[in-house]
Amino acid sequence: MTELTTRSETAGPATSDDLLALENQVCFALAVAARGVIGLYRPILEPLGLTHPQYLVMLALWQRNPRTVRDLGEALQLEPATLSPLLKRLEAQGYVTRHRNARDERALDVALTDEGRALRERALDIPPQVVDRLGMSLDELGVLRDHLTEVIDAVRAGA
Amino acid sequence: MTELTTRSETAGPATSDDLLALENQVCFALAVAARGVIGLYRPILEPLGLTHPQYLVMLALWQRNPRTVRDLGEALQLEPATLSPLLKRLEAQGYVTRHRNARDERALDVALTDEGRALRERALDIPPQVVDRLGMSLDELGVLRDHLTEVIDAVRAGA
DNA sequence: CGGATTTGTTTAGTACACTAATGATTATGG
DNA sequence: CCATAATCATTAGTGTACTAAACAAATCCG
Numbered sequence: 001m002t003e004l005t006t007r008s009e010t011a012g013p014a015t016s017d018d019l020l021a022l023e024n025q026v027c028f029a030l031a032v033a034a035r036g037v038i039g040l041y042r043p044i045l046e047p048l049g050l051t052h053p054q055y056l057v058m059l060a061l062w063q064r065n066p067r068t069v070r071d072l073g074e075a076l077q078l079e080p081a082t083l084s085p086l087l088k089r090l091e092a093q094g095y096v097t098r099h100r101n102a103r104d105e106r107a108l109d110v111a112l113t114d115e116g117r118a119l120r121e122r123a124l125d126i127p128p129q130v131v132d133r134l135g136m137s138l139d140e141l142g143v144l145r146d147h148l149t150e151v152i153d154a155v156r157a158g159a
Numbered sequence: 160m161t162e163l164t165t166r167s168e169t170a171g172p173a174t175s176d177d178l179l180a181l182e183n184q185v186c187f188a189l190a191v192a193a194r195g196v197i198g199l200y201r202p203i204l205e206p207l208g209l210t211h212p213q214y215l216v217m218l219a220l221w222q223r224n225p226r227t228v229r230d231l232g233e234a235l236q237l238e239p240a241t242l243s244p245l246l247k248r249l250e251a252q253g254y255v256t257r258h259r260n261a262r263d264e265r266a267l268d269v270a271l272t273d274e275g276r277a278l279r280e281r282a283l284d285i286p287p288q289v290v291d292r293l294g295m296s297l298d299e300l301g302v303l304r305d306h307l308t309e310v311i312d313a314v315r316a317g318a
Numbered sequence: 319c320g321g322a323t324t325t326g327t328t329t330a331g332t333a334c335a336c337t338a339a340t341g342a343t344t345a346t347g348g
Numbered sequence: 349c350c351a352t353a354a355t356c357a358t359t360a361g362t363g364t365a366c367t368a369a370a371c372a373a374a375t376c377c378g
Contacts, residue, residue: 020279022215022222025215027289031197032311033193035366056190059179076187081336081337081357082335083357086333104356105343105356107355124175133318134313140306144310147299148189151192151303155195159292210363212363238366240367241365243329244329263373264326265327267328
């Protein structure tokens with residue numbers, strides 16, 4: 001017997017109902033969990049004037065400072081077409097500058113402004129706030145993150 | 160010592176760099192994994208003329224047939240404002256009908272058409288295709304789904 | 319009964335996120 | 349060296365996904 005969707009019960013037959021049951025779909029759990037967790041960030045990021053994807057860009061820039069659009073896209077696994085307008089909004093907020101790279105005029109260097117650099121201090125309080133609201137242990141979250149990393153690698157391999 | 164973000168290393172201090180490192184953020188892993196897995200569905204769902212959220216609505220309707228917008232929203236954890244245009248597109252595709260509920264004229268009943276019902280047969284092949292492309296075992300996926308369900312519950316409790 | 323409140327859906331507005339197409343710059347190879 | 353190909357970013361178009369506001373229908377309650 002081959003089971004083609006994951007079910008809570010380990011015994012019993014995998015009926016066609018089980019196969020297409022919403023609650024058995026990993027993709028559904030993934031979508032709901034991602035939307036839910038990102039939703040937790042919304043009120044926390046709002047005072048900083050950041051959306052969640054914008055926050056991730058800032059995290060990437062705090063790790064390495066002038067980065068091209070392509071470089072950011074690889075780090076965040078986002079299409080340049082998604083980043084392009086997002087970065088313009090971050091520029092309008094005053095957190096980054098956008099300038100053509102001198103050595104390669106095709107590339108666009110995205111760099112932190114003083115304000116963008118200063119924002120990092122305020123951001124230090126964000127992860128603990130989210131962990132607090134989630135109410136899950138760091139161990140649990142660590143295990144989850146490792147599982148998610150496996151999925152991400154599996155997607156890359158299967159794509 | 161309190162660790163506020165999950166890190167791969169269990170020993171050593173949690174520096175401010177670790178705290179804000181992109182690769183340590185569960186929200187980032189969640190976002191990338193969700194986008195990646197949903198991306199795997201894209202070529203598989205395309206021949207059926209469905210997007211991933213539309214596919215989830217169909218799954219919900221195959222489980223219980225006439226459902227109101229609100230009911231679907233609770234099942235899928237989506238705002239009615241998100242579902243409203245999505246359901247119009249499913250109606251345009253010929254998979255569902257949209258009619259006001261006779262007993263409560265506020266509510267909108269979404270019901271499968273014959274074509275929508277028939278689509279279920281073709282959908283039976285989707286989960287195995289995705290599992291195949293992912294290349295992860297059903298056990299791993301089951302564990303992951305259970306972890307994600309915990310996160311979803313934690314979000315609901317903390318929101 | 320009838321005004322006030324609640325509920326269900328829709329619309330408006332903003333912001334991702336994707337694919338495909340465009341345009342500009344750099345790299346390549348005959 | 350120069351035509352061709354590859355690379356980088358942007359724009360256009362579609363489809364989520366959210367909040368806030370609008371609207372109609374049903375419910376509540378004095």
